[in-house]
Amino acid sequence: MRVLYLFSVWLHVIAAIAWVGGILFLILVVVPWLRAGRRELAGAFLRETGGRFLPVAWVSFAVLLITGSFNLYVRGVRPGDLVDAAWLATPFGRAVVLKLVLFGSILVVSAVHDFGVGRQAAAAMEADPRSGKATRLRRRASLLGRLNALLALAIVLVAVMLVRGGVL
Ligand code: HEM
Numbered sequence: 542m543r544v545l546y547l548f549s550v551w552l553h554v555i556a557a558i559a560w561v562g563g564i565l566f567l568i569l570v571v572v573p574w575l576r577a578g579r580r581e582l583a584g585a586f587l588r589e590t591g592g593r594f595l596p597v598a599w600v601s602f603a604v605l606l607i608t609g610s611f612n613l614y615v616r617g618v619r620p621g622d623l624v625d626a627a628w629l630a631t632p633f634g635r636a637v638v639l640k641l642v643l644f645g646s647i648l649v650v651s652a653v654h655d656f657g658v659g660r661q662a663a664a665a666m667e668a669d670p671r672s673g674k675a676t677r678l679r680r681r682a683s684l685l686g687r688l689n690a691l692l693a694l695a696i697v698l699v700a701v702m703l704v705r706g707g708v709l
Pocket of ligand 1: 553561608613616641693702704
């Protein structure tokens with residue numbers, strides 16, 4: 542059981558690195574590079590790279606949910622705890638709930654971005670990068686992307702606190 546648990550935590554951290562690292566690379570490297578006078582490339586580039594990152598992100602989410610649930614199980618958490626006021630009031634209980642709320646928010650923001658606004662923005666930017674529609678959609682997509690980056694930083698902070706006893 543210990544080997545399985547260690548493997549699960551390792552896989553969990555690798556999945557977290559794949560998603561958080563990908564998001565930060567897009568925001569800190571790719572988008573500034575495109576903004577520096579390569580707008581005509583942006584639509585096709587974001588469609589291609591975003592399209593390839595999408596399965597990486599969603600497979601990471603599935604791995605994080607499965608390994609995260611197993612990690613909680615090994616740490617003695619049971620479904621009943623999530624409705625137990627005394628457990629919910631503990632620092633560890635608060636960390637688990639906060640992490641699940643952040644995870645839910647990340648899934649919603651990612652779904653809207655990946656299957657809606659992000660795709661529409663890439664298509665509009667490819668059709669006419671200077672059109673009002675492309676500008677509007679690009680702004681919305683980048684807002685969602687930045688929101689997800691903030692949520693990513695927040696969930697890793699909560700993860701670090703969860704492992705070390707919980708939220709203050
Ligand atoms: C985007 C989603 C997620 C990210 C980025 C993430 C990230 C992390 C990281 C970096 C750690 C290691 C923290 C450390 O050792 O200091 C961790 C641990 C943990 N995560 Fe997540 N996580 C995510 C989703 C989840 C979900 C959905 C669950 C529960 C269903 C979960 C449950 C846990 C648990 C229980 C641990 C402690 C592992 C242990 O026993 O040491 N995580 N997470």
